[in-house]
Amino acid sequence: MGGAVVGGRLMRRRGALVLACALGLPPATGALVFGLSGATDLAMGQPLVWAAPSVTLAEAVAMRDRSEIAGQILLGADPNIRYRMRDYLSAGRVVMVTPLEAAVATGDIGLVESLMEQGATVDDTTRRPLRCFAIRRNADAIDQLLADGATEAPSCDGIRPPW
């Protein structure tokens, strides 16, 4: 009789444990993962889950991440040199492009203007290829912005985009 009572209690306790685990384990696991991620974020500046991967200035432009562009230029990144770019313009390939070239490739005139405001320059050497990339992208407004008053379309013979 006593054994049956003890056995019944044990069964109940085991059942209660199973139910508690079914209810509590999934959220507790989630709390563990994101709790550790949050602690890493607070201690080291980047979380474990969905950390911001390191990107070059050109990649930030390709992603249209205006805040990252401004942040990198604030930290001293030069908007007039070539940067490595992975995947963003051509899948699986690494290419070297300037931030302005990446901006022209996006077709976003606001991005081009923003870069020029932040120090990206267009000179006689870079104007023609940039305009050709814009024409190839059917971005007439960007072409006009880069033309700087010139009315003739540039000759694009021999100019190939790096992506």
Added chain:
Amino acid sequence: MIGPGEAPTQRGAAIAGALLAVLVALSLAGDVYRIPVQVSDSLDLIERAHELPSVGAAFMDGLTSSSRKFRPLRTMQTKLLLEMAVRAGGRYHLVFRGFHVLLVVLLVALFWHLVGGGTWADVAALALGFAVLTGMHTFTGLLREAFPINMFLLVIVCGLSLLALARTRGGWAVDTIAAAVFAIGVLTLESGLLIGVVAVAAYVGGLRGVSRRGLAAIMILGVIYLVVRIGFLDITASIVRLEGTGYLTRWLSGDEQIRQFGQPPVGLYLYTSAMSLLSVVLSQPEAGRWTVAVAYLNGTVPPVFWLEMGTSLAATLLLVWYAVSKQDDGLRRWRDPVVLVFLVTLIANAVLSATYAKDEIISFAGTFFALAVATAASHALRRACFLGPAAAVALACVLAVASCGWTMRAAGLHFKLRHGAFDARSEWAAVLSPRDAGQVRDPQRLELVTRLREEAMLRRTVAPSQLPRWAERWWGED
């Protein structure tokens, strides 16, 4: 929730409960601290507070600066934090987001305290409670927005504090603190009136920590608040939400609201209140608009709707079962203080949302919903001990599915807060740009804004394009 003497406290369970609370607090703190101080609805107030000579002047400015809003403590707290940041060497992010994190920690600690964690059943219920709290659709906006103080979060912390005070043995000190908590809440945000509702409901539910004397003090403060606000300062809420509000499957502009419902649009108020109430227990509609119906009419219903509505329905059914079940004395459990406080705040919160349906506003009731669900879950686990093996296995499967669903929703919060951090940082990209040159600032203000911008720019956030593409289907857009 365990009353004294109901079940012996297990040391391991108590430690596990505390550890769980720490993990949840860390997860939220990391997300919140990553979000830069916002530009929209925030920078203007920071600049204005910066120009005010003292904290007292900021309070007076908050009394009279708006004909629609009466939030003097908001300006005062902003000024206070600004002064602290200046003393800390211009570390505005540290102080403003540090205060935000402090509120998050208080929220988690109070939630843990109110649910309790004395037994393993309580710990499991606490884990679910945290998932419901953080996975609720009302929580994302609540945690994300700070103008520049997170007023909604402050008011919720005050509301939970009042419930915790009501569970104490009481006394003069408790009554005084309760009145002070109410005053802080109500002078920070209009939703602070709900703190008084919590006090009354807790008393009706049998909690005597805040005595009749304390309740009287809160009510007198409430009357003074209304007399000063409406009688002396003539500050009243807008008749319609000019930005628009949801109605069935449409979005009505301010003009459309009046054209369709008259002025004041009483019918729309009733609809908005009812839908705000429903949104807490069903996760639909959103700001009065049945977005699930819109998605259906558009041909595809993404999984986020099934996830949100399914898990909310499961939690609501658990709560309904608990509320209608009987205690040993034969009375039904809807009189349980936590359940009663939830029901009353849900109705009061819905009424308060009549002119303006917004997740952040109804998040007060959402928090008490999570608390009530955790209480019901704890009770359900104790009752389930007496089930037969087959029924226990079946119940375990149901609980696991519902729990996984809420865990998924809670994970979505972190995803959405990454979006929030990106958006807040992006806003700074345009500030102080040559296009922003029309905005004239004196040298001191310019220095302040420059520093705030620098802090935002140097805090890297993941871009939405770098986040998994499947996530928006399961967690929705912002």
